Amino acid sequence: MRSEKRNEPSHNNTLLVGGPGTAKTSVIMMYCNKFDANEMLFHRMNFSSATTPYNFQESIGAVVERKQVRTYTPAGQKKMTVFLDDISMPFVNAWGDQITLEITRQLIELKYFYFLTKDDRGYEQKIEGLQFLGGMNHPGGGRNDIPPRLKRSFFSLNMTPPSQRSIENIYGRILEVLFNPKKYTKEVTDMRIPLVDATISIWDAVKRRLLPTPTKFHYTFTIRELARVFQGICVVAGKPEYKVIANCSNIKEKIMPQLFLISLWRHECDRTFIDKLINNNDKKIFSDMLDRVTKEKFRDSLGFDDEQLMTSHYFADFQREDEFDEYGELLAEAPFVYEACPDIESIRTRCNDKLDAYNEKNPSKQMNLVIFDDALKHLLRITRIIGTPSGNILLVGVGGSGKQSLSKLSSFICKQIFF
Numbered sequence: 001m002r003s004e005k006r007n008e009p010s011h012n013n014t015l016l017v018g019g020p021g022t023a024k025t026s027v028i029m030m031y032c033n034k035f036d037a038n039e040m041l042f043h044r045m046n047f048s049s050a051t052t053p054y055n056f057q058e059s060i061g062a063v064v065e066r067k068q069v070r071t072y073t074p075a076g077q078k079k080m081t082v083f084l085d086d087i088s089m090p091f092v093n094a095w096g097d098q099i100t101l102e103i104t105r106q107l108i109e110l111k112y113f114y115f116l117t118k119d120d121r122g123y124e125q126k127i128e129g130l131q132f133l134g135g136m137n138h139p140g141g142g143r144n145d146i147p148p149r150l151k152r153s154f155f156s157l158n159m160t161p162p163s164q165r166s167i168e169n170i171y172g173r174i175l176e177v178l179f180n181p182k183k184y185t186k187e188v189t190d191m192r193i194p195l196v197d198a199t200i201s202i203w204d205a206v207k208r209r210l211l212p213t214p215t216k217f218h219y220t221f222t223i224r225e226l227a228r229v230f231q232g233i234c235v236v237a238g239k240p241e242y243k244v245i246a247n248c249s250n251i252k253e254k255i256m257p258q259l260f261l262i263s264l265w266r267h268e269c270d271r272t273f274i275d276k277l278i279n280n281n282d283k284k285i286f287s288d289m290l291d292r293v294t295k296e297k298f299r300d301s302l303g304f305d306d307e308q309l310m311t312s313h314y315f316a317d318f319q320r321e322d323e324f325d326e327y328g329e330l331l332a333e334a335p336f337v338y339e340a341c342p343d344i345e346s347i348r349t350r351c352n353d354k355l356d357a358y359n360e361k362n363p364s365k366q367m368n369l370v371i372f373d374d375a376l377k378h379l380l381r382i383t384r385i386i387g388t389p390s391g392n393i394l395l396v397g398v399g400g401s402g403k404q405s406l407s408k409l410s411s412f413i414c415k416q417i418f419f
Helices: 024-032 053-062 099-110 164-178 192-209 221-237 255-271 281-303 345-362 373-386 402-411
Strands: 012-019 040-046 064-066 071-074 079-085 110-115 124-127 130-136 155-159 330-332
Touching: 024 079, 024 130, 024 221, 040 053, 053 124, 053 255, 099 110, 110 192, 124 164, 164 192, 164 221, 192 221, 192 255, 221 255, 255 281, 345 373, 345 402
Parallel strands: 012 130, 012 155, 040 079, 071 124, 079 130
Antiparallel strands: 064 071, 110 124
16 A cells, blocks of 8 residues: 655654764754744754753753643744754763653654653653754764664764865865965965965874874864864965065065965964874974975975975964054054064063053953963964954863963953953
């Protein structure tokens, strides 16, 4: 006997499975942003090891309303897509169960679960009009899987990382647009292909050599790291009006624009990769790899010797001065221009000036800091990340190592509110 609904899909729920940085969340968010709000609502939940069944029920309960006595629907009796990000993250107990995923499975399969609140505990709560999307990493290597009884409710899609040719085309096209021949000389525009090639080479070498272990579980180098290197280059190249590349501004001894770009590229690689490493041995391994790739990709194609290629500068975006009139009134605030620091002493002086300005503005919360070399380098790292869109940083260190003080000063420098 044929089913009358044979043309309808057998699954309304979809699960994207893939490694970190394969754009699982981005794909789902881009898809869901196209929903007609008059017909389909959207709700996102981020699962973690601390997500409990009560958290899940409370989150769902906050976006539905009562239709009948114990029947609920999304607002306006519309339909709703619920995105469960990192669905495999909930804690696995001693019996091998993920109790958070059991209440999730019950809602997906049976369209109801039981109230967990004290007053209504044990009563059935039926919820209509929901469909589910999920995202999770590949299981293994310390990552959880999800129970087969839950997995059967989803149509699973594997998200593969882009091929090397695709990566070259993506970032090659981005740099091609930024290094516009109308704004930059041929010497600068010709650096596009070597920069893409060198970045992919160092990224590939790092992820093959520096593998994650139980003590280095965060040694995962995905396409996100690749994007961060290019992001730093784009911040400079995207503002040709400041002529940072053309004039190699702020450097005491002016160098060729190609060498300036190599110095910028090496700095961005250090900030992206070496800041993630936890011991000096791993940092030495990366530094050696960076030197080797620099020589291989730039020496023959550009004709520079090894000493010229090993240029190294720190970069910061708070080196310009505010404009004041003759009466001391502020005319224009200094723009944030990401450019090279002349040397470590000049940027230290700049940071001390910012510290004095902070103490003058906050007399009851003054900080008496000695900005030694390591503190200065950490300060530059923090300001760089705070100034990056969606930039987040986790500071790890013993008590009294300056985490809070440097965060306060960095927030002040970046004109952010500290809370």
